Amino acid sequence: MWIEGWIDHIFGQKWNPTYCLGALGYYYFWIVSISGIYVYIFFETGIPDAFMSIEYLTNEQWWLGGIMRSLHRYASDAMVAMMVLHIIREFAFDRYRGGRWFSWFTGVPMLWMVMIAGITGYWLVWDELAQYVAITTTELLDWFPIFGEPIARNFLAPSHLDSRFFTMMIFAHIFVPLFLLFIMWIHLQRVAHSTINPPRGLAIGTFLMLLVLSIIKPATSQSIADLSTIPSPVGIDWFYLWIYPLIDIVGPAWIWIGLLGGTALLLIVPWLPPAKKVPAAVVNLDNCNGCTRCVVDCPFSAITMQKRTDGMAFDQEAIVNPDICVACGICVGACPTASPFRRAGEFIPGIDLPGLSASTLRDKVERAASKLEGRPDRIMVFGCDKALRVDKFRGKGIATVSMPCAGMLPPSFIDFVLSRKLADGVVVTGCRRGECHYRLGQIWLEERLDGVRDPRLRKRVPRERVNRIWASATDGRMFARNMASFQGTLSDLKPIDHKIKKIKDGTEQ
């Protein structure tokens, strides 16, 4: 987290690459695809035509073909780097279990596909590295006693070589990435509002980086493959071929055990152990008017609309899939009926969290506020369970209430706190932009407070009394500093003057 904090300082929260590793992976995929199409136009599948055609691009047409080839290589290397970082980050932040198992699970076969696409790509160049890759790969595959004749025999001697083998390889090199693209689409099926493009500034920066690298250090071939010699030494692409030297060290059996065992382990990681199941959000039809805001805002597509079942005048009703719901409460924050001003009858919004109902949240707020002593800088902090622990800052005019996600907070709660004079100021805190554990909670809340997303913070709420301090678990000092500063600001403000009127249904305005 502190690394991401540092990168925030350098790139700003909007361009921070660690917040869009997956999107960067997609972006590199497109660079690889476009540059690959260009290289393919000139590629020939014969022997030694394959080598010669790549040499032509690299040397004769270095000003475009050579750059395209280099972009093809470096972007594919960068894609592997992004993929690995993406996996590590999602694992480290516990974003792979529960309702998120699907994205993790479908991401695992993508690792194989990217590796296969890369390995077949190196094979096609038919230089010494390609020779090494071809021989070692086929020897590794031959460990399985399923081939009638060892496929490594295809590379025994020059006379054994068949140009048609390259036709098969180019087919694999094109077909596997196409299938990868399909899996990439599946990968995001349960991710609502997914970001597959990095911010423009970052996209330009990273492309320029690859372009400069391609010009300064163009990708080149090694000597042409010759099966009557030993390819040695070979310049290995460690992003794709790291496993090859290991084959010589531990042998193919252990490599396969490692690869297949590692894949199986990765596939079952979301259930080792499974995420603690928390009760899913519940729709209360009596208060649901089918406005679809919860459907739109749910980060995991766990809510859908269906035809009304209770005979009320509305066309549709929301329905929650409990298997996908992660109980973040963002739907409650999106629900216009989750207003704490409601006093007529029981406070039950159209959609609610059984683990922390809107009614309980209101009770918590009132209880916490009641402990604040009479001073002009009382602050009610709405925190997020996944970010900085706000309870550590309780006392000295500070009351805290934490929720599963800051995005659960209906803006009307802020109005409620200030208009009821439960506190003199409100601080909203949660994961930093891009770090939100539930992906979109922080963004939605920001937009609601800015008045660009429903339900909006009412205009009457004095903005100078509302502060947002996005803080991860390691940002305690920064948070304390900002809190002290905000308390100072509040002390200098005039007392709040709100006129609250009651309307017919008992709701206070």
Added chain:
Amino acid sequence: MKKFIQYTAQALVYAGFAWFIGYFSNIPQYTRIPEDLALVKFSFAHGAKPKGECHTLTREELLALAPNMRKPRSCPRERLPVKVELKMDGETLLKETLIPTGLHGDGPSVIYKRLVIQPGEHQFHITLNDTDREEGYDYISQKTLTIAPGQSLAIDFKGSGIEFVYE
């Protein structure tokens, strides 16, 4: 000034990442077999003789079969193992009994071995049996070759099992 520092820091991060990508895309180099050594790849796929003899079916045996299965001669599917030995300068490098492939043992016997050797002049002596003979060899090959450092010598059994080929 703050913007300048920020953009400079961004440039440094991009440069660092570019270096990381550029460096590990082909460095450090890897040597599978040291350049001062040579390699012998000994490999073939060869089907040995069937296990047992073919025999002509009697009329009774033919009538016991379905009409479309009535072939006058019946041969066993299973093949014998192939016994092979490779010697270099009188030293046995490899001695194997290769069982036939296939679920019914009716496929060819296969071998693929990589043997790292010192370069120089060597005398290769190969014997192979694909029958059930107890004494002598079905195939013998003897050849003296000068192997250069870094050379990869392939020895195959080609030409429908006629002879060993050194390439």
